[in-house]
Amino acid sequence: GSSSFFFSLAPDMGRLIRGQRKGRGSIFRAHTHHRKGCPQFRHIDYAERHGYIRGVVREIIHDPGRGAPLAKVTFRNPNKFRVDHELFIAAEGMYTGQFIYSGRKATLSIGNILPIGLLPEGTVICNVEAKAADRGAIARCSGNYATIVSHNPDGHKTRVRYPSGIK
16 A cells, blocks of 8 residues: 555665765876976076076975875075975986976986977976977976987978877
């Protein structure tokens, strides 16, 4: 009779599986709560366009969800009395306490940031800007690198071999 009118919302046999007990939404959201921040180059300012600016690597940290380590770098602000903290993707060979030079007149060494047109052919580079001043877009994951193939001085273009192999 009337007892068939009442029913349970749980399945008749067994129990809810663990994935159901945890609730939905696990695969549709990235677990970004513990991430350290967005690693990018500095904004291009007068110091980088015409000379260089020096920074110090304070620490090299792990970022969850990323293979490559990050470097916390501090720069003195050229305009105000304060220190700017930047988060870069650490190049292989960077260490804490290292001085990093960023700008047009910086020397070619590990960790420094220079315009791609001033680097010699065959240089192995990482964290390359796809467009001018986009603060780094190509060859950013761990072990990835790009190689400068050739320069075209009259067109102000540089050919780069990407990690996928295309030029």
